[in-house]
Amino acid sequence: MTNHELRRIASQVRRDIIRQVSACQSGHPGGSLGCADFFTALFFKFLRKKIPFIMEGKDEDLFFLSNGHISPVFYSVLARSGYFPVQELSSFRKINSRLQGHPTTHEGLPGIRVSSGSLGQGLSVALGAALGKRIDHDKGLVFVLTGDGELQEGQIWEAMMASAHFKADNLIAIVDWNGQQIDGPNDKVMSLGDLEEKWKSFGWQVLHMNGNDMDEVVSQIQKAIDLSRNTKPTVILMKTIMGFGVDFMMGTHKWHGVAPNAEQTQIALNQLEETLGDY
Amino acid sequence: MANWDIFESTRKVATRNGFGEGLLEAGRKNNQVVALCADLIGSLKMDAFEKEFQDRFFQVGIAEANMMGIAAGLATIGKIPFTGTFANFSTGRVYDQIRQSIAYSNKNVKICASHAGLTLGEDGATHQILEDIGMMKMLPGMTVINPADASQTKAATLALVDHHGPAYLRFGRPDWPVFLENQKFEIGKAIRLKEGNDISIFATGHMLWQALEAVRLLEKEGIDCELINIHTIKPLDIDAILNSVRKTNKVVSCEEHQRNGGLGDGIAQLLALYHPSPMEFVAVNDSFGESGKPLELLDKYGLGILDVVNAVKKVINR
Numbered sequence: 012m013t014n015h016e017l018r019r020i021a022s023q024v025r026r027d028i029i030r031q032v033s034a035c036q037s038g039h040p041g042g043s044l045g046c047a048d049f050f051t052a053l054f055f056k057f058l059r060k061k062i063p064f065i066m067e068g069k070d071e072d073l074f075f076l077s078n079g080h081i082s083p084v085f086y087s088v089l090a091r092s093g094y095f096p097v098q099e100l101s102s103f104r105k106i107n108s109r110l111q112g113h114p115t116t117h118e119g120l121p122g123i124r125v126s127s128g129s130l131g132q133g134l135s136v137a138l139g140a141a142l143g144k145r146i147d148h149d150k151g152l153v154f155v156l157t158g159d160g161e162l163q164e165g166q167i168w169e170a171m172m173a174s175a176h177f178k179a180d181n182l183i184a185i186v187d188w189n190g191q192q193i194d195g196p197n198d199k200v201m202s203l204g205d206l207e208e209k210w211k212s213f214g215w216q217v218l219h220m221n222g223n224d225m226d227e228v229v230s231q232i233q234k235a236i237d238l239s240r241n242t243k244p245t246v247i248l249m250k251t252i253m254g255f256g257v258d259f260m261m262g263t264h265k266w267h268g269v270a271p272n273a274e275q276t277q278i279a280l281n282q283l284e285e286t287l288g289d290y
Numbered sequence: 291m292a293n294w295d296i297f298e299s300t301r302k303v304a305t306r307n308g309f310g311e312g313l314l315e316a317g318r319k320n321n322q323v324v325a326l327c328a329d330l331i332g333s334l335k336m337d338a339f340e341k342e343f344q345d346r347f348f349q350v351g352i353a354e355a356n357m358m359g360i361a362a363g364l365a366t367i368g369k370i371p372f373t374g375t376f377a378n379f380s381t382g383r384v385y386d387q388i389r390q391s392i393a394y395s396n397k398n399v400k401i402c403a404s405h406a407g408l409t410l411g412e413d414g415a416t417h418q419i420l421e422d423i424g425m426m427k428m429l430p431g432m433t434v435i436n437p438a439d440a441s442q443t444k445a446a447t448l449a450l451v452d453h454h455g456p457a458y459l460r461f462g463r464p465d466w467p468v469f470l471e472n473q474k475f476e477i478g479k480a481i482r483l484k485e486g487n488d489i490s491i492f493a494t495g496h497m498l499w500q501a502l503e504a505v506r507l508l509e510k511e512g513i514d515c516e517l518i519n520i521h522t523i524k525p526l527d528i529d530a531i532l533n534s535v536r537k538t539n540k541v542v543s544c545e546e547h548q549r550n551g552g553l554g555d556g557i558a559q560l561l562a563l564y565h566p567s568p569m570e571f572v573a574v575n576d577s578f579g580e581s582g583k584p585l586e587l588l589d590k591y592g593l594g595i596l597d598v599v600n601a602v603k604k605v606i607n608r
Contacts, residue, residue: 067368075363116395124366126395129386135356136391139363139371146324146345146369166387169356177348 012056014225019286020091021051021225025256026283027087027290031103031110033276038104038112041266042158043084045189045222045251052228053154054088057236062093064121072151073140075125077133078158078187079113080268086110089122090290097290131164133157134184138174141182152239156185160192163201168213174244175214183235184215184246187222189253191264206248215246222251257282294484294517297502299439299467305496306404306461308440310335312447313372313402317343320451324364327374328354333463334374334404354379358387358399365397370451373399377406377460378419385425392456393429400450401426405463406436407546408574408591409496409584418579424551426458427524433457433477434524436545436553438498439468442521445475453477460495462546464584467499470519478522480530486516489602490534493544494520494553497572497593501544504598513602523553531557532564540605541569544598546588549573568608570601 024047032038054060058072065071076085083103090097095109102108109120113128125136137155144151161167174182186206194200203209210217216238220231228249235245253267254260257279260271271279316323317339324346325339331349340347350357354375361371373380380403381388392399403422410418427434433455437443443461450457473481483498484505493501498519505515516534520527535541541561543554554571561567574591588594 066366069367073367125362125397126390129390132355132359132362132387132391135359135387136363136366138356139360139365140367141363142348142360143324143364143367143369147367149367166353166355166359169351169353170359173350173353173356173360176351 014229017051017055017229018225020055021047022284023287024051024084024087024091026280026285027100028083029257029271029276029279029283030289031083031086031100032270034101035104036270038083038270039080039268040083040270041253041260041264042078042081042187042189044257044260045253045255046081046084046156046187047256048225048228049185049222049249050084050088052225052232054092056229057232059151064094066124068151070150073124073153075133075137075155076114076127077155078130078161079127082112082114085114091287094122095120100290130158130161131166134167134170138170138177138179138182141179142177144181152181152183152236154183154185156187159186159188159190159197159203160200162186162203171210171213171215178242179244180240180242182244183239184244186246186248187251188248189251191253191267193264193267195264210246214243216243218245218247220247220249222249223255297469297483299469301468302465303440303468304463304465305437305440305443306333306335306463308437308443309402309404309447309459309461310338312444314338314342316448316451317346320370322368322370323372323451324348324369325372325374326350326357326361328352328357328379330375334402336374354384355387358384359391361399362391362395362397365399371399372402374402374404376417377403377422378417381422381425382419389429393432396431397456398454400457400459402459404461406460407462407496408579408587408593409462409464409546411464411584411587412581414581415578420548420574420579421551422460423523423547423553427556431455432524433522435477435522436460436495437521438495438519439466439470441468441471442473442475446521449475449477462496466496469499478525478527480527481519481521482516482530483519484515484517486514486538488514488538489540489542489605490516490518490538491542491544491602492518492520492531492553492557494523495546497544497546500588500593500595501598503595504602507595507599508602513606515602520553523556526556526560528560531560535561535565535567539567541567542572542598542601542605543569544572546593547573549575568605570605572598572601
């Protein structure tokens, strides 16, 4: 798949995000839009996955979403990858839906391997899956995405320490470093300090990427994969712009957890080409 | 149950030793079994498993939240993880991790918790958790087991290998009488130690032995107790409880736990729905524990043998 094709899919994913959040007037568009390029590249170019979904994922690459509130982007790529019907995106956050506000295995939605939403837990879960795969001499890699504000949770640092201790070199973490959280910029709420030095000092290989430049996303994910199986876990510090792709949502925490109204929805959709057909 | 005199004890072994033996056997029986420990291998008696299955054992350090997450990840790909730490750190400290990553995610994780209750002894109230059964039984889908002696703890550990779904196994620190060696163990099936007509006593964990000693004293006074071991607090053996209480119409529950949220609560709720009956609760009454020797503590906090005797008499005299 070419980067041009990935960009076209990402545009549709962004439309799906806006339409899901708009339809139920609830959800988190900002972080979802910022991560759309990463999700698209990972699911459409890199992840070795089997459909229909098998929870254990033997010899597959696994993906865990730790910052579960960006569920709209996750649901979009899962549906567009064929895990479940695209039309089901219309049930997001509505009663009797498998597309819960935060992702869960509880309703049996294919593609979800653990519930997330309460922050800070996903890196530990991904580490567990990576350690299990090592016991089984499994060929798959384990990817996990965390938010940046989420790094304020102590459990993340427990998992960072343990990942290096266990030499989990089949584990690739990505941090969505958009610099924003609910109450404002990270630096104002609780400064994250020198993230590169922190991850390095915990024993990780550290890569950087612009998460909203598809060429760079593709090359850096490939680089992370190339660096795996090398006695150390790898993290990609992914700079993104919250709300990327919709001009009035970009670069502010105000759209972290707010849905656009009908007029704003139309303005947003006018900025995003429909490439795969809306659901 | 023709002869209840078989429930004698000639030796004392800590329930945690039963866990260690059961875990080793579980590892031999099923190669998907893995174990994790948060810097308490000796206390949890996990040494033998660690030695024999080095590649299936994870020392995670003093990081219980991370341990629960790792266990959830291991379960995701098909492993059967047994986590080991003190009951306090197995529940209250990591409740949200258990709730989201294990219970709500329906992961096949076995949360194995030692040093529960007052009988932890000298370390005092910081470590003597008395709220764990309540916390764990409130989680949808969570199985909760509190074995009464080392042999039952071993049997419960082994039974959990073939039981799919999240489970909490609660056991303790002190050497304790072994008296259930020949009993069949089945998750969710109560064990009747003695038939009787005057009152139903339901006991779990260490308190089963206390209740048994009380029943012997009461027998001498002509009170004919029925004694039932509820090792599985969730799901409750509803039939065993109702069948007994329909006969006796009087109830005492015994547990090393807060009265709020424990076994007695569950039985009272059941009886309120189906067979309201006079009941007494032998349990800690809204209090923290303190340092001391196990038996001293049980006596001080109303969990002594005579406390069971008095509870029975109180119900009978109502």
